Amino acid sequence: MKISKLLSIAWGNLKQRKLRTSLTTLGVVIGIATIIAIASLGEGFRGEIRQRMEQGFELDVLIIFPGSFTAGLAEGFNQTDVENIKNIDNVSLVTPLITMPLTKRMELRNSNTGKKLGAFTVGAVNFTEMRKILPLRFNVTRGKFPEQNEDQMIVPGYKASIVNETIIADVGDNVSLVTSTYTINFTVSGILAKGGTSGITNFDYWAFISIENALDMPFFKGKTDPYQIILVKVSESKYSETVAEEIENLFPPYSITVFVPTALMRQVDNILNLVQMFLMAIGSISLLVAGVGIMNIMTVAVMERTREIGILKAIGAKSRTVLGMFLAEALLIGVMGGFMGMFTGYGISYGLAQVLSNFIQPQRPLDAPAPEPQRMEITPVFSPQWAIIAFAFAITICIIFGLYPARKAAKLNPVEALRYE
Amino acid sequence: MRSLLEVRDIKKTYRMGKVLVPALRGVSFDVKAGEFLTIFGPSGSGKSTLLHLMGCLDRPDEGEIFIEGTNVLKLSDDKLAELRLTKIGFVFQFFNLLPRMTAVQNVELPLTIAGVSEREAKEKAKEMLRLVGLEARLNHKPFELSGGEQQRVAIARALINDPKIVLADEPTGNLDTKTGWEIVQLMKKLNEEKGQTFIVVTHDPQIAETAHRIVHLKDGLIEEIKEVSKRKTP
Numbered sequence: 001m002k003i004s005k006l007l008s009i010a011w012g013n014l015k016q017r018k019l020r021t022s023l024t025t026l027g028v029v030i031g032i033a034t035i036i037a038i039a040s041l042g043e044g045f046r047g048e049i050r051q052r053m054e055q056g057f058e059l060d061v062l063i064i065f066p067g068s069f070t071a072g073l074a075e076g077f078n079q080t081d082v083e084n085i086k087n088i089d090n091v092s093l094v095t096p097l098i099t100m101p102l103t104k105r106m107e108l109r110n111s112n113t114g115k116k117l118g119a120f121t122v123g124a125v126n127f128t129e130m131r132k133i134l135p136l137r138f139n140v141t142r143g144k145f146p147e148q149n150e151d152q153m154i155v156p157g158y159k160a161s162i163v164n165e166t167i168i169a170d171v172g173d174n175v176s177l178v179t180s181t182y183t184i185n186f187t188v189s190g191i192l193a194k195g196g197t198s199g200i201t202n203f204d205y206w207a208f209i210s211i212e213n214a215l216d217m218p219f220f221k222g223k224t225d226p227y228q229i230i231l232v233k234v235s236e237s238k239y240s241e242t243v244a245e246e247i248e249n250l251f252p253p254y255s256i257t258v259f260v261p262t263a264l265m266r267q268v269d270n271i272l273n274l275v276q277m278f279l280m281a282i283g284s285i286s287l288l289v290a291g292v293g294i295m296n297i298m299t300v301a302v303m304e305r306t307r308e309i310g311i312l313k314a315i316g317a318k319s320r321t322v323l324g325m326f327l328a329e330a331l332l333i334g335v336m337g338g339f340m341g342m343f344t345g346y347g348i349s350y351g352l353a354q355v356l357s358n359f360i361q362p363q364r365p366l367d368a369p370a371p372e373p374q375r376m377e378i379t380p381v382f383s384p385q386w387a388i389i390a391f392a393f394a395i396t397i398c399i400i401f402g403l404y405p406a407r408k409a410a411k412l413n414p415v416e417a418l419r420y421e
Numbered sequence: 422m423r424s425l426l427e428v429r430d431i432k433k434t435y436r437m438g439k440v441l442v443p444a445l446r447g448v449s450f451d452v453k454a455g456e457f458l459t460i461f462g463p464s465g466s467g468k469s470t471l472l473h474l475m476g477c478l479d480r481p482d483e484g485e486i487f488i489e490g491t492n493v494l495k496l497s498d499d500k501l502a503e504l505r506l507t508k509i510g511f512v513f514q515f516f517n518l519l520p521r522m523t524a525v526q527n528v529e530l531p532l533t534i535a536g537v538s539e540r541e542a543k544e545k546a547k548e549m550l551r552l553v554g555l556e557a558r559l560n561h562k563p564f565e566l567s568g569g570e571q572q573r574v575a576i577a578r579a580l581i582n583d584p585k586i587v588l589a590d591e592p593t594g595n596l597d598t599k600t601g602w603e604i605v606q607l608m609k610k611l612n613e614e615k616g617q618t619f620i621v622v623t624h625d626p627q628i629a630e631t632a633h634r635i636v637h638l639k640d641g642l643i644e645e646i647k648e649v650s651k652r653k654t655p
Binding site for chain 1 (some may be wrong): 424473476478479498499502503504505506507508510511513517518519521528533534535538539578579582
């Protein structure tokens with residue numbers, strides 16, 4: 001029998017039992033919809049996380065710390081280290097950083113009002129290089145960065161300059177770094193622009209001075225390894241991990257830690273991927289259940305249509321024709337269910353994305369006050385690849401579970417089938 | 422010349438639960454091409470079993486069946502299906518039409534199975550329905566037709582593939598006498614006009630007498646094979 005005819009007969013049979021067919025198909029729709037919803041939602045969620053991480057971490061910037069978990073803290077870096085890193089392939093810029101945490105014994109105050117700035121850390125940097133390395137993050141909102149010839153200038157972060165909505169230090173103000181033994185005066189050159197709400201390069205609570213000024217301070221005088229952090233910009237983020245490896249090779253084992261944002265991102269991506277796969281596996285179970293439903297309903301149909309099968313065989317239908325007729329029904333259920341399931345699943349993922357977007361608030365640093373409410377926008381991604389996989393899966397399940405009842409029908413003895421009441 | 426159909430010492434036993442019921446206990450006879458033969462006997466004599474075996478719907482426990490000289494019991498199930506499709510037509514007591522299909526669809530079914538194009542199948546089916554006098558009922562479904570009309574559709578279906586042998590199992594058993602006679606008349610007419618061989622199972626002696634020959638069956642054995650000298654005309 002022609003396949004087109006087989007399908008049209010199967011379609012006629014399905015239409016004859018509309019309620020039964022739609023309920024059986026519904027099972028497949030639910031299974032496929034679940035898988036598609038999880039896939040497209042997961043894809044969208046990953047995209048959002050990726051985007052947030054890209055905003056939080058400059059992917060082309062490596063951050064090098066002295067010491068490691070394995071070997072403990074180490075001294076720091078010096079200019080030779082900086083020069084050595086500069087010589088590595090695909091490294092476009094290297095700049096050292098000195099950090100001074102502000103404590104009770106070291107404070108940053110407005111020289112005139114005596115009010116304490118909101119800063120937690122003083123960072124000593126080369127302003128020009130920092131602007132090149134973090135062009136999006138290292139900008140002033142008011143004033144300007146210090147020129148080469150300007151000395152004893154300071155650039156507080158946005159939240160360092162404002163405490164309780166009152167400006168503590170503005171452009172032109174004098175600010176003093178006060179310790180029990182000495183006081184160093186600075187002039188505010190500019191105020192850093194507001195940073196993001198996440199990532200480790202958020203400088204809102206920092207205040208920056210030039211590295212030369214820091215090295216002149218009594219504490220750093222005569223120190224051989226004064227730098228605590230080295231920032232490295234690679235020419236393209238895809239080189240991050242190879243460059244990181246080469247940097248590690250420059251130092252004794254475990255004496256430094258290189259923070260590679262792309263590696264971290266890959267890890268997070270892997271975890272999200274795993275979670276997505278797990279959820280999809282659960283979704284697949286619902287499709288299996290739908291498969292059992294098909295098997296159940298088709299077994300009943302074979303029993304009901306025993307006599308009909310007998311007639312078909314009596315007038316010359318081969319076993320495989322009968323098999324084909326029943327498999328065609330299973331196939332059609334799979335195709336319909338798969339198709340509707342894809343649309344339903346995508347619809348569900350849109351709805352869920354709206355709900356989730358309202359529920360999930362972005363993470364913020366623990367020490368930071370609550371940021372302005374910011375919605376997490378999850379846009380479901382329709383991936384044709386997943387659509388094809390899910391569709392093929394639906395059809396496969398339907399055929400596999402339809403095979404048993406179809407074979408049962410095909411194997412019926414025609415005489416017994418004709419006698420069946 | 423060999424006969425169209427040869428039945429050689431056929432035995433068949435059915436199992437009803439734990440009891441073995443011998444349906445046929447050694448039956449042999451020949452059917453010539455173009456013959457109108459009735460198999461006559463009381464119920465339980467093995468008539469239907471014999472018809473099913475001749476129609477290649479089932480296999481005997483012992484014995485041989487030749488159709489046009491071919492030992493059909495040596496053929497595979499698929500080959501038997503092909504044989505049923507091309508050389509044998511069935512007419513049943515309960516018509517056995519597919520309830521969801523129209524008269525035309527039911528009649529074209531064997532052609533559909535054979536893979537004939539839809540247009541050609543439809544044309545032939547209509548022609549065949551005209552031949553059995555149902556040109557006005559082409560698109561009716563079985564439940565919209567009377568018993569006699571349903572049986573005519575079944576006969577049209579049995580004949581659509583132009584089979585050598587038409588096997589009818591109590592074709593009048595579910596019809597009133599008048600309609601039953603009309604069906605017999607139709608079969609006789611087709612036998613005479615198209616030369617097809619008809620083998621009709623019946624327990625009605627009147628209908629049995631319409632044949633060229635009668636095979637009397639009793640308790641799974643042939644009691645006698647009778648030549649009908651004066652055929653009854655319906």
